[in-house]
Amino acid sequence: MxxxxxxxxxxxxxxxxxxxxxxxxxxxxxxxxxxxxxxxxxxxxxxxxxxxxxxxxxxxxxxxxxxxxxxxxxxxxxxxxxxxxxxxxxxxxxxxxxxxxxxxxxxxxxxxxxxxxxxxxxxxxxxxxxxxxxxxxxxxxxxxxxxxxxxxxxxxxxxxxxxxxPVRQGLLNITSKTNEAKKHFGLKENMVTLLVLGGSLGAKRINELIEKKLDFFNTQNVQIIWQCGKLYYQQYKIYGNTKHVQVHQFLNDMASAYAAADVIVSRAGASSVSELCIVGKPVVFIPSPNVAEDHQTKNAMAVVNQHAALIIKEEDLNADFENKFSQLIASKEKQKTLSENIKKLALVxxxxxxxxxxxxxxxxx
Missing domain, CATH: 3.40.50.2000 (Glycogen Phosphorylase B;)
Structure with missing residues (x-):
């Protein structure tokens, strides 16, 4: 039957x-x-x-x-x-x-x-x-x-x-598509590409952080693909006119966005964590504290405890973000270690x- x-x-x-x-x-x-x-x-x-x-x-x-x-x-x-x-x-x-x-x-x-x-x-x-x-x-x-x-x-x-x-099947072979993806987004090859993800609706605190740190990213030679989410697009779309910043309400082609990224800042929802393990790029998790049983922090820590990602809690962003992010950008070795370790956790x-x-x-x- x-x-x-x-x-x-x-x-x-x-x-x-x-x-x-x-x-x-x-x-x-x-x-x-x-x-x-x-x-x-x-x-x-x-x-x-x-x-x-x-x-x-x-x-x-x-x-x-x-x-x-x-x-x-x-x-x-x-x-x-x-x-x-x-x-x-x-x-x-x-x-x-x-x-x-x-x-x-x-x-x-x-x-x-x-x-x-x-x-x-x-x-x-x-x-x-x-x-x-x-x-x-x-x-x-x-x-x-x-x-x-x-x-x-x-x-x-x-x-x-x-x-x-379960994850989108298009994510399984993105490593070979990096150059194609950078062209797709019109990115500069001599700059570090940061992908910012706050979930489909957006993350208020992450959006506030990115807005506040735009000058800092500029000093770090970082270009940004920023998915600010449906709830916040009208507020943040003006920054899409800024040099080296792209603001998106929603990224329909996630495979290309992941392929283009060198470093990713993300919430720690379960699906996001699973996708990021398969993608295998260096990740900085900023878990939402406003979820049942603080489960995003628990999701993130399951990866961080395997030396496979970094975590910064919302309450520590002002004190820690610039320091942790600039150290990550400066160390190719650290990026390689995080990438290799997070890939080991992938259940493809x-x-x-x-x-x-x-x-x-x-x-x-």
Missing amino acids: SNYKIILSGGGTGGHIYPAIAIANELKMRFPNAEFLFVGAKDRMEMEKVPQAGYNIEGLWISGIQRKLTLKNLSFPFKVVSSVLKAKKIIKQFKPHVAIGTGGFASGPLLYAAASKGIPSLIQEQNSYPGITNKLLSKKAKKICVAYDGLERFFPKDKIIKTGN NATKDIADEVEKLLNKA
Whole structure:
């Protein structure tokens, strides 16, 4: 049987959406007659990105709970009930053979609804420290694909498979494309290229840092590809007229951006970390402190502890950034060591390995 029905949920940020799309693409290659349906959160970026990738998507009325006391939290229980009911309705109509969750607000209601109907489900946990939703869902899930060691602290050990996080397949051979990529971006060959990534929506503190350090970068002979994010583009696009600075709302051709870079400054979301391991360039992580369980710092430290990247916490940027960055730029040896060590952490077959686990569940369905 190859006309399977496969339902997936992942959203809120690119870090949850692109892994779900990567898994769907791999399964579609294996089962060309399979039918796919995504479930996302209404008004979030998955409602745009998933159809662009060629898949149908249904939206749930769901959002995260705010960590501060706000009026929005009053509607949270109603959103959860509404979303679970709608997810059950979607499951009943679509009749999937398997359900896959890669994180994000809609993933919880969908996998809960699937489990309640006896549909085998697979969780793809991207972070080194899982959120509360996946911890709860793990009791019902058949398989849990993880990217880090030590997650038996949170999940049933017999369900865990270490696969890594799915990444865009175009990143696997970027080293040979450096010269082509530099031409693509119109970069100078005698300057160091810094790629700045703050996630798909942007990172306020990283953007403020780059703005403040433009003169410093100039003294360091650094040219910049700066992805400032959707929320901040109007504010920072003026610097795109500056010599040696390019400002982008979003980089659609990430493979070329990575290939062109000599050094990368990035947040430490799970997907970003996995991609950067494959890319194998020197990285300075600036984790977001505003995430559940401070998981970005934990993600970054898993790499830093292997002498494979540098980390600067937001609170230390003013004191430490110029010193650490200039030392990195000045030492080819340091750059080489970081590149070699981060590449050793790459799990390049993640998408295929996750699809293998899904296939096993389908064979039992």
